[in-house]
Amino acid sequence: MSGSTLSELTTRARDIFRLVVEGYIANGQPVGSKTLAGSGGVNLSPASIRSVLQELQDAGLLAAPHTSAGRMPTEVGLRLFVDGIMQVAEPSAAERAQIERGVSAGGTIEQALAAATSALSELSAGAGVVMVPRREPRLMQISFVPLSPIRALAVLVAEDGAVENRIIDLPVQVMPSTLEQAGNYLTSRLAGRTLGEAVAGIRREIAEGHSALDSASADLVQRGLAVWSTDAAARPVLVVRGQANLLDEAALHDLERVRQLLDELESAEAIAGVLDAAREAQATRIFIGSENRLFSLSGSSVIASPWRDGEGRVVGVVGVIGPTRLNYARVVPMVDFTAQSLSKLIGQDGFSRK
Template sequence: MNGPTLSDLTDRAREIFRLVVEGYIASGNPMGSKALAGSGGVNLSPASIRSVLQELQDAGLLAAPHTSAGRMPTEVGLRLFVDGIMQVAEPTAIERAQIERGLTAGGSIETALVAASSALSELSAGAAVVMVPRREPRLTHISFVPLSAVRALVVLVGEDGGIENRVIDLPAPVSASALEQAGNYLTSRLTGRTLADAVAVVRAEIAGGKSALDAVSAGLVERGLAVWSFDAAQRPVLVVRGQANLLDDAALHDIERVRQLLDELESTEAIAAVLDAAREAQATRIFIGSENRLFSLSGSSVIASPWRDGDGRVVGVVGVIGPTRLNYARVVPMVDFTAQTLGKFIGQDGFSRK
């Protein structure tokens, strides 16, 4: 997104530009020359301020809505403000404690992520999202339990003690011995492996004719792997909290944009792709409006930061989604602190991975 740099602006224009952006972020309303002249920060007449506002508009940094004589920042202007003018405000001790509270309570990782995202959404007044780490437990046992002549329960047991099961439909009645053979075969191949690794090994054996399974048992194995593989691909990877925060007083004047944003928040895979773009970042990333295709229609911003495990590996991303008038100076360090806190606490002994 090209545009003028700070060095292209005079000191007077830079100061007026800063006041417009900060006033717009605080109120959600365009800023007029009278309001700027009365702010105490500009020692100029309203006529002189209007002249500078027009220059900033001609430079593409400000826009004038049809319904107002005031100005508001464009996406180009917000980017310039965020990159060159904004001074961040670190989270207070109370805010840090609120974010940490849910993480220090113990319980499952999912419970901790919900608590962290709920706190972040409340503090930021936006919708908070946390990309849940894809869990790939190593497996110890799989079995097929008959439910009827044409249905069976597939039970998967992980090294972490987790147990999950799925019901599969059988193409024809299958004997108990065939079910047992399929379970024993899979258990021997998957012990100590992740499901993805086990799937690759088993399918290679069956395709190469190296398995000792008969046709019926081979079919059972394939059906069991298919339901688990599909389930893993469809499993949600996001925790989203605080959508109601997007329905503030300012949103009532732009209800179509908010409706579009709420629709976009329903697209789990698309949001995951947005957050995935921040995985390799060394610091918090900010996507303003059309800088990200998913939220270009709603004109929304995303502030996201990767979080790492104890070995320094990126395992997820935490972020805030909201209107482009997000309080970037406050939310950016808050997201960064949440990411650091998640990395600090997730994986400690106080968390169960079951």
């Protein structure tokens, strides 16, 4: 057997693979042939099971850590399990009630999100994390004012009258007409929207050559977008709860991985980047191990889902971070339900703006 797709697995190989993954997720330990034979879920001898386990290992779906006779799923195996085998279990009434109590705790946005994140962390046995809604203003106008031959001032005016300025460097001297053209172009596309909503479309339009800008104006627009985007990313607002959940009994056997993960959780900007990857998703996203560069060293997974305001705009992301043996079937619908609950509450203007 070669490859790592479900169609290439025999029925018994698929059953054994599922049992190994579920066993590993349940206790964090490699699963051996004797355990599988004694579980009653496989009507094969230990020798036959070992043969199938070896086939699954050769296919890259399982690994044998250290000198253990047991097997555990690789990241490729976990991805195959999550995408093709896993059966999600909807949150129980008690779990839904606990999440809803957190979401509707009242107070400020940050207080409600902290309570919801704590509930999600307790239920998932991972670290709950949420990105607070970006307080990006609705924009009215952006303009560029020359300061020197190679510097300009980008002036952004919001609908509420707030004004912010940023200095940008220019590669060559830019004519005043170019500054004006770039400002008019951005204003026409940013007006009434947040910067985050408009950036992707503007960059795609320029990259595909669909804009009416000359090369100098296009470069200026790109530089203006870059300075605003970088500034926003440098100030992420996150709520993280439940780091202590990562220090379970299984983690004691892999303290270096846990130490690395806890270090990674200290980087608010980096975590915001991870969650940002889920902002435009229509459903819950799952990043397993090295699928996300931030958590590749610790071999951790992220389950994240966007939540929206009353007009359907994405305003934040909520999720769970933990070891790759997270109970995906249980945590994915929990994260999804939390995102839906937050969307419902903010859609009803249920947050205090104090």
